[in-house]
Structure formats: C-alpha cells, structure tokens
Amino acid sequence: MEKLARAHVLICGGTGCSSSGSKEIIPEMRGKLKAKGMEDEIKVVETGCHGLCELGPLVIVYPEGVFYIRVKASDVEEIVENHLIKGRVVDRLLYREPATHATVPDYDDIAFYKKQQRYALVNCGHINPESLEEYIGTDGYEGLAKALSMKPEEVIEEVKKSGLRGRGGGGFPTGTKWQFTRNAVGSKKYVICNADEGDPGAFMDRSVLEGDPHRVLEGMIICGYAVGADEGYIYCRAEYPLAIKRLRGAIGQALESGLLGENILGSGFNFMIHIKEGAGAFVCGEETALIASIEGRRGMPRPRPPFPANSGLWGKPSNINNVETFANVPSIMRDGGDYFASQGTETSKGTKVFALTGKINNTGLAEVPMGITMREIIYDIGGGIPNGKKFKAVQIGGPSGGCLPEQLLDLAVDYESLIRAGAMMGSGGLVVMDETTCMVDVARYFLNFTQDESCGKCTPCREGTKRMLEILNRICEGKGTEEDIPLLESMAQSIKAGSLCALGQTAPNPVLSTLNFFRHEYEAHIRDHKCPAGVCTAFVGYTITEGCRGCGLCKKVCPADAISGEVKAKHIIDPDKCIKCGACQSKCPFKAIEKG
Amino acid sequence: MTIKNLEDLRKIKERAKLSTSARRKSETQVIVGMGTCGIAAGARDVMAAILDEMSRAGVHDVSVMQDGCIGMCQKEPLVDIVRPGEPRVTYGNVKPADVPAIISEHLVNGRIVSGLVVAKV
Numbered sequence: 225m226e227k228l229a230r231a232h233v234l235i236c237g238g239t240g241c242s243s244s245g246s247k248e249i250i251p252e253m254r255g256k257l258k259a260k261g262m263e264d265e266i267k268v269v270e271t272g273c274h275g276l277c278e279l280g281p282l283v284i285v286y287p288e289g290v291f292y293i294r295v296k297a298s299d300v301e302e303i304v305e306n307h308l309i310k311g312r313v314v315d316r317l318l319y320r321e322p323a324t325h326a327t328v329p330d331y332d333d334i335a336f337y338k339k340q341q342r343y344a345l346v347n348c349g350h351i352n353p354e355s356l357e358e359y360i361g362t363d364g365y366e367g368l369a370k371a372l373s374m375k376p377e378e379v380i381e382e383v384k385k386s387g388l389r390g391r392g393g394g395g396f397p398t399g400t401k402w403q404f405t406r407n408a409v410g411s412k413k414y415v416i417c418n419a420d421e422g423d424p425g426a427f428m429d430r431s432v433l434e435g436d437p438h439r440v441l442e443g444m445i446i447c448g449y450a451v452g453a454d455e456g457y458i459y460c461r462a463e464y465p466l467a468i469k470r471l472r473g474a475i476g477q478a479l480e481s482g483l484l485g486e487n488i489l490g491s492g493f494n495f496m497i498h499i500k501e502g503a504g505a506f507v508c509g510e511e512t513a514l515i516a517s518i519e520g521r522r523g524m525p526r527p528r529p530p531f532p533a534n535s536g537l538w539g540k541p542s543n544i545n546n547v548e549t550f551a552n553v554p555s556i557m558r559d560g561g562d563y564f565a566s567q568g569t570e571t572s573k574g575t576k577v578f579a580l581t582g583k584i585n586n587t588g589l590a591e592v593p594m595g596i597t598m599r600e601i602i603y604d605i606g607g608g609i610p611n612g613k614k615f616k617a618v619q620i621g622g623p624s625g626g627c628l629p630e631q632l633l634d635l636a637v638d639y640e641s642l643i644r645a646g647a648m649m650g651s652g653g654l655v656v657m658d659e660t661t662c663m664v665d666v667a668r669y670f671l672n673f674t675q676d677e678s679c680g681k682c683t684p685c686r687e688g689t690k691r692m693l694e695i696l697n698r699i700c701e702g703k704g705t706e707e708d709i710p711l712l713e714s715m716a717q718s719i720k721a722g723s724l725c726a727l728g729q730t731a732p733n734p735v736l737s738t739l740n741f742f743r744h745e746y747e748a749h750i751r752d753h754k755c756p757a758g759v760c761t762a763f764v765g766y767t768i769t770e771g772c773r774g775c776g777l778c779k780k781v782c783p784a785d786a787i788s789g790e791v792k793a794k795h796i797i798d799p800d801k802c803i804k805c806g807a808c809q810s811k812c813p814f815k816a817i818e819k820g
Numbered sequence: 821m822t823i824k825n826l827e828d829l830r831k832i833k834e835r836a837k838l839s840t841s842a843r844r845k846s847e848t849q850v851i852v853g854m855g856t857c858g859i860a861a862g863a864r865d866v867m868a869a870i871l872d873e874m875s876r877a878g879v880h881d882v883s884v885m886q887d888g889c890i891g892m893c894q895k896e897p898l899v900d901i902v903r904p905g906e907p908r909v910t911y912g913n914v915k916p917a918d919v920p921a922i923i924s925e926h927l928v929n930g931r932i933v934s935g936l937v938v939a940k941v
Binding site for chain 2: 230231288310312351360361365366481483490
C-alpha cells in the first residue's frame with residue numbers, strides 16, 4: 225500500500241526554470257522534507273514548463289494550488305517550515321499582477337493563465353514528464369486505443385473533421401496531408417516529427433517535448449497507423465538536450481509497456497520511433513532539407529514536387545508534421561474532431577501556442593484559442609509593456625513573418641488574417657517591441673539571421689539576402705540614399721519569387737512589413753539622418769547641457785577620453801572621439817547629458 | 821508493466837488518478853490546526869495518524885490541509901471535517917487514537933463523532 229501524500233510540491237524543471245536555478249531547489253526541498261520526516265507525507269514532483277518562464281523557478285503547492293515565483297534554494301526552508309508544516313502561505317514569494325501589484329496566491333486566478341485554453345500544453349507543468357503512469361492518468365494513450373479500434377481511413381476522417389492545420393508555420397490541413405501519404409503507392413512509409421524549432425524567440429515545441437513527451441509519441445503512433453507507416457523519426461536539434469533525454473526515456477517506457485514496438489495494444493499494428501539529432505541549422509526545419517539531413521546528407525532543400533508524401537525519406541512516402549501538430553492529435557482522437565473544430569475561427573480551428581518574448585512583462589508560453597486578438601495576448605496574458613513604455617510593434621512568425629503595428633492590435637489572430645496583414649502564423653513566436661526599438665534595425669536583425677542561415681544552394685536567397693543586408697547596414701550607418709527603398713522592395717519581390725524554399729521565399733518579409741508600416745523610420749534615417757528611436761549609433765550624439773556642475777564623473781567614466789573640462793566648470797564632449805556608449809549619461813548625477 | 825488492451829490502460833489510469841489526487845483541491849477536506857499551539861499539543865502526530873488511517877482505509881479525493889491558530893489553544897489539537905453541503909465540524913483535544921473513528925464515521929459516512937465535537941459552523 226502506497227502511503228497517501230497529502231501535498232504535492234511541483235517544481236518546474238523545464239529549460240527556463242532549470243537555468244534560473246530549479247536544479248538546486250529540487251534536492252534542497254527533498255532534503256529538508258526528509259530532515260523533518262515528511263518525505264512520505266509530501267511528494268516532490270519535477271515537471272515540465274508552466275509557461276511563465278520570466279518568473280522562474282516556479283513552485284506550485286497542491287492541494288491549495290499556491291503559485292510561488294522566483295524561488296531560490298534559500299527560500300525552501302521557509303516554504304517547508306511555514307507553508308508545508310503550518311499551512312501559512314509565504315506571501316513574499318507569491319505572484320503579483322504587473323498592473324496592480326496585487327498578490328495572487330491561487331494559480332487559477334492569475335491573469336496569465338485565465339485567458340489561456342491549454343489543449344496541447346494541458347499537461348505541461350502538471351505532470352511528471354518522466355512518468356508514463358502520470359501521462360496515462362490524464363487519459364494518455366486512450367486516443368491511440370480508440371484509433372486502433374477504427375479503420376485507418378476513419379482516423380484520417382476524424383482528423384479532417386477537426387480542421388487541424390500544421391502548427392509549424394505552413395498551416396496545411398493535417399488530415400489532407402495524412403490522406404496524401406495514405407494514398408501514396410508503396411509498402412514502406414515513414415512518419416517524421418519536425419522538432420527542429422529554430423525561430424529566434426520560439427520555444428513552444430521544446431516545452432511540449434520536455435513537459436509531455438508521451439503526447440508527441442502518441443500523436444506519431446496514431447499518424448503511423450492512419451497513413452500505413454511502421455517507422456517514425458523525430459528530428460530534434462541537439463541544442464535541446466533535455467527534450468532529447470525526455471524523449472528517449474518516453475520511447476523506452478512505451479516500448480517496455482507495449483505501446484510502441486510490435487503488436488501495439490494487441491491490435492497487430494507495429495510501430496517504432498527513432499530520434500535523429502540535428503546540428504541546429506535553421507534550413508533543416510524545411511521538410512526536404514530535414515529529410516536530407518536524416519539520410520546523412522548535407523541539409524539542403526530540393527525542389528518540390530515530388531512532395532515527401534510521395535517521395536520522402538529514402539524515397540519512400542513520408543508524412544511530416546510539427547511537434548505541436550502531433551501534440552493535438554491524441555485529444556482529437558479521444559474527444560472527437562467535432563470538439564476541436566468547435567474552437568477557433570471559421571478557417572483556423574483549435575488553439576495555438578505562442579512564445580511571448582521581447583518587451584513584455586510576462587515572457588513565456590501561452591496557448592490561446594484561434595481568433596483571440598493580439599491585444600488580449602499582449603496586454604491581458606502578457607501583462608503589457610514593462611517600465612511604462614509605449615507599444616510599437618509585434619513581430620509574429622519569426623524571421624519569416626512580419627510586424628504588426630498598434631492599429632492592428634485588435635486583429636483576430638488566425639492563419640488568414642495574419643497573411644492579409646503581411647505577417648504569418650509561423651511557429652508562433654511573438655517578439656514585442658516598444659518605442660525604444662528601431663524598426664530598420666529590427667528588419668536588419670532578422671535579415672542578418674536568415675542571411676546567416678541561408679544554405680547557399682539557390683542564388684536569389686544566397687546573394688539576394690546578402691545584398692539586401694548590405695543596403696540595410698548602409699541605411700543604419702547613415703549612408704542610405706533615396707534609391708535604397710525602391711531597390712529593397714524590388715529585390716524583396718525577386719527573392720520571394722525566385723527562391724527554392726520557404727527560407728528564401730519568406731526572408732524579405734520583415735523588410736517588406738516594416739517598410740509597409742514604418743516607412744517613415746526608413747525615410748528619417750535616409751533623409752533626416754535621424755534614428756527616431758535613438759538606436760542606430762551613427763545618428764546618436766551626446767551633449768552636455770547647462771545643468772553641468774563640473775563634478776568630473778563623466779570624464780572619469782568615459783572609456784574614450786572624449787570628455788574634457790575644468791573642475792566646477794561645464795564639461796564638453798568631443799564628438800570625434802565619442803564612441804556613443806552612453807556611460808557618461810548614466811553616470812551624471814545632475815542629468816545634464818542629453819542624447820540626440 | 822505490459823499494456824495489452826484498453827482495460828489494462830484504464831487500470832493504470834485509475835491508479836495514477838489516485839496517486840495524483842493531491843493535485844486537485846477537493847470539496848471534502850480534513851483540516852488540522854498547525855499553529856504553534858497545535859504543534860505543541862501534538863498536531864503533527866495527529867496529522868500522521870490521519871494520513872495512515874486514510875491510506876489504510878483507501879480514502880481518496882479528500883484534501884488534507886492545515887490552518888493556523890483559531891484562538892481555542894486549550895482545545896488543540898483541533899481537526900475540522902468539511903463535507904460538501906454540511907456544516908463544518910471542529911473536533912478538539914484530538915489524539916491519534918481518536919482518528920480512525922473520525923475518518924471512518926464522519927469523513928466517510930457522514931456520522932458526526934459527538935463526544936469530541938467542540939464547534940459546528
């Protein structure tokens with residue numbers, strides 16, 4: 225008889241919280257409880273990501289559901305002594321709403337979670353990802369059992385009925401894709417899970433893999449049964465060591481218990497899953513490049529058709545879906561496609577996980593129904609912009625997407641509305657920018673990324689992105705000309721039209737969308753030699769005003785010896801020597817140094 | 821463990837639901853006073869006895885919680901039983917030996933153990 229534990233302490237062991245110190249908290253908590261003789265009374269569980277990574281390490285105490293943030297190993301004793309022994313909540317570690325600063329003890333009352341609808345992430349942070357039993361306890365593998373009792377065609381029909389579309393960015397209807405692979409001629413077929421998450425600021429797939437690995441396996445096995453495949457590959461970047469470790473563990477457990485391998489659940493269906501670790505090239509997120517990489521060749525795309533559904537891995541029909549897409553499948557099978565289709569908008573069903581980063585209070589992961597507005601995501605869930613700054617734009621869809629300005633904040637988010645607005649769903653990365661962000665510099669940042677990651681196979685992408693980046697560098701350095709804007713636009717169109725794969729076809733998007741919504745910033749750089757946000761150092765200068773008392777602090781701190789002046793007399797900055805580091809301004813006790 | 825069919829899966833599910841039941845706040849609760857007064861009077865031993873008895877009797881979907889001093893220090897250890905739709909009953913001077921009766925009679929079957937009751941809210 226297992227002894228009843230009256231309380232469970234859930235400690236986030238996701239990558240975010242681990243790097244902020246949860247690895248020290250877990251042994252500390254276990255040790256302190258043991259010292260009190262309470263190791264059986266209170267169970268410590270290491271979970272996956274809760275999404276509110278900004279405030280980690282996160283600790284949740286059940287049954288009360290008290291949510292503690294930024295917990296350090298040195299706080300553990302107080303939590304044990306006060307909360308776990310005496311039932312007194314440790315007030316100073318509670319979450320505070322960014323807007324009101326009011327403490328919120330109860331997990332379910334936190335605004336960040338209230339507006340979310342967790343479907344793919346339902347178990348993340350709530351179960352021990354290394355326990356098959358806990359996954360089964362949340363109805364895990366019931367979707368598979370149900371699928372195996374149906375005909376493969378019926379499984380595909382159910383997925384079609386759900387309206388699920390590819391969550392990796394393309395948004396292609398998942399059921400239709402499965403149908404293509406099912407219909408393809410061949411006795412050997414493959415299922416591939418694309419876990420090569422590469423957009424800057426995107427970490428939704430990592431969190432699902434780390435927090436609920438069995439869900440992804442279950443989705444893949446169901447897919448294998450539906451399309452007639454007996455082997456699957458997960459292509460996961462090696463920079464996700466924890467995700468890979470959890471996947472390996474989950475595959476081992478599934479094999480041991482007969483949920484993977486031969487004669488799954490007595491159905492006669494066989495399926496095996498392998499992991500292929502990728503080296504982190506962005507282009508390997510493109511399906512044909514990914515397949516080349518699994519085969520041991522250099523990760524480069526090839527023209528389509530033939531599509532992988534007909535000729536994929538080792539020339540065999542292959543169905544490739546993203547992690548989040550597979551993570552939605554088990555619940556669709558269990559609850560039926562109609563339930564999933566009842567969420568979201570006319571063309572985009574269900575929920576989508578977004579990674580919130582940049583100038584936003586609640587950095588983290590949020591899963592929301594399709595059709596929610598960007599304003600709700602950024603202000604209600606994300607808690608708004610820090611330090612009282614003004615919102616400027618949000619980049620959606622990573623380096624392949626575009627930015628949306630303030631006037632589009634009330635746009636209902638789905639695949640189509642974002643494309644119409646010049647952005648795209650992408651994998652769901654949201655980078656929020658405030659008034660101190662220069663939009664030319666942002667476009668340059670993303671283009672620098674895609675230029676760096678271009679595989680070099682086709683000329684428009686290899687040469688074109690390089691030339692566009694040179695123009696952007698020129699504009700940011702104050703050397704832009706009137707011809708640069710039309711030149712950027714025409715090159716962007718050529719690169720979009722002429723590139724071999726989606727990397728090149730979408731690389732100019734950040735430039736086009738910033739030109740569309742923030743053209744005046746480009747013009748200010750070129751015509752007025754000004755960077756309105758004060759970011760591009762070529763246009764920035766520091767001057768000392770009449771408020772100077774001649775204390776000499778700025779002179780001492782200047783690393784370029786650019787400041788001169790007598791004690792108690794006004795100092796001056798030599799603009800030729802100044803490297804625009806801003807050290808003088810932050811040091812001046814009289815606020816007598818201006819940036820402009 | 822080998823899972824051969826849906827039935828095996830359901831058995832594991834039931835077991836997992838029990839082992840994770842502490843992660844759901846139940847409307848049926850046992851609340852032990854854990855102020856300094858309660859602990860001094862032996863509330864920790866009473867808590868241990870409650871968990872032992874619940875494990876032994878297979879009682880689940882009940883939240884076992886603590887609260888602080890409510891001002892009746894001379895009657896500690898205090899144990900409250902909350903059942904949905906019924907008045908909250910406080911037992912006083914509870915000893916570990918009293919626990920099996922409180923659990924099996926009141927918590928499970930709804931019959932108040934009258935000798936130990938100090939308050940009803």
